[in-house]
Amino acid sequence: MMSSSTKPNLIAILYIATFMSIATYSYLQNRKFSFMPVVKNSLCQGIVVNDTITPLRDNRTFIIAPYLDNRKNRMTRVIAIVHHKEVKELYCLFCHPSSGETHISKAEIQVLSDRFEFPYGATHLLCPLTENWDPHYMTIQRSPKNNTGPLPLFEIRNREPEGSLVDFTVCISTMFGEYNNVLQFVQSMEMYKILGVGRVVIYKNSCSKLMEKVLDFYITEGIAEIIPWPIDSYLDTSSHWHHAADPKDIGYYGQITALNDCVYRNMYRSKYVLMNDIDEIILPIQYPDWKSMMQNLKNKHPDAAVFFFESHLFPKHVFTPNDPFNISSWRKIPGTNILQHVFREPDRNPVENPRKMIIDPKKVIQQSVHKALQAYGGNIYVPMNVGFLFHCRVSHQPQLPRESLIRDISLWRYNVSLVGNVSKVLHQIAL
Structure with a gap:
């Protein structure tokens, strides 16, 4: 049983923790790349795809491959094709291979300038990574909320050397x-x-x-x-x-x-x-x-x-x-x-x-x-x-x-x- 004297202290701790969580979340939301809270779900049980071109459910976004890019700011850079007008918001979902945890972050959509007036263009999706976390798989979707049904999982390349130099x-x-x-x-x-x-x-x-x-x-x-x-x-x-x-x-x-x-x-x-x-x-x-x-x-x-x-x-x-x-x-x-x-x-x-x-x-x-x-x-x-x-x-x-x-x-x-x-x-x- 918890004594009556410890209840005010526990309430105070919970209040401070809640306040700090809200403040941290608001701070991250106002940054260029916004991280969502860590969640545990069935993302790691998604379907790993190996096709060169994978359409998302919107049929306006086509994923080629994600690559780890730690040359300046540590991120995953996803090579893609998007409709330059109709795709305004995309989210990166990262999957940890052992724990099943996922991180969700809002992607920065960079449609390359050499689009030559075509509706679809080569695009880089910039997905920031949390420190000291090395996800092996990720996916892209239109909403920060988890969709129903199996999601396509893409293995993140360039995490380690592949093939001969x-x-x-x-x-x-x-x-x-x-x-x-x-x-x-x-x-x-x-x-x-x-x-x-x-x-x-x-x-x-x-x-x-x-x-x-x-x-x-x-x-x-x-x-x-x-x-x-x-x-x-x-x-x-x-x-x-x-x-x-x-x-x-x-x-x-x-x-x-x-x-x-x-x-x-x-x-x-x-x-x-x-x-x-x-x-x-x-x-x-x-x-x-x-x-x-x-x-x-x-x-x-x-x-x-x-x-x-x-x-x-x-x-x-x-x-x-x-x-x-x-x-x-x-x-x-x-x-x-x-x-x-x-x-x-x-x-x-x-x-x-x-x-x-x-x-x-x-x-x-x-x-x-x-x-x-x-x-x-x-x-x-x-x-x-x-x-x-x-x-x-x-x-x-x-x-x-x-x-x-x-x-x-x-x-x-x-x-x-x-x-x-x-x-x-x-x-x-x-x-």
Whole structure:
């Protein structure tokens, strides 16, 4: 039995504790990130999802993956796609694997600025983490209240190293439209290997059966990592970069979202990440490979986060006269033979040439196609005599006569190794 003399003291303690709880809660509510009280529920019994794209129940929010980001303020950064007008509030629910406890916090919704007027855009959801707490799983929902029914659980990546550390990873996004440019793909992959790639990450929407066979070869070899990218199962996708050219839900098959996911997926698996398409190759000019080039550039610019390389277009309809690389065994392979195209278009003044980049993934915060939107370091524009982006594709200036084009055989520095390696791969795949 409790004595009557202890009752006033207990009431006072309870009053003070209640007051402190209310004051703490109000303080947290007024902060940019607001934590809700710790609760115990059935969240840890939710369904762990492994799909690359997971729609929430509102069908206006699509989760790609959460990543631990403790570079500045400890948080979980969730790569997502959201409708920029209709999604105004989201909540992060964290699950502790052993106790079953959960933390709920309000997400800061950052729709990336390069949305190009499409309704849906690449988005970062910033979810703060409490100190000394290491959740393994989380989910996102529209309300701070727990929904009924099982919730999708996402494993938080980058909590510990995943996969082998390599010097260079190339991020390819996105492969779509039943892609079948087999010969150019193999040539690009073999050039990447010559230049020093350790991993090529490909966000694949669709490709031909023949291309599937090629991808399987590189997966078995250990160089390719294929990320399924079925974005057109959820959104009306455009193959153009701007909404005015093709008014759909999202631009270029969600390319910017895929690039952001690729940065964080490889943040602690790769020293550098290259952001370019499969028909593009960053060619070193003063150096034999990427490693020697980047060692020199990094020594000169130790605080840089992004190294830009100017793109130069080599039109695929202009062939080399007296072609030394019209290889008979390659003729039956669908696609472009880049060794046959060594005439580049002149600059289109005053239009600036686009650029692609090599980034330090640990320093990049938000990524777009031709620039890093946010980073913890500066930008370096690499001179063309050090390196440039070889881009073999449909011409920007088809009206130009041949004499206006510039002969540039930089690629031919690698022709012996490239021809031998490509022929060997085509033979091994039995194309």
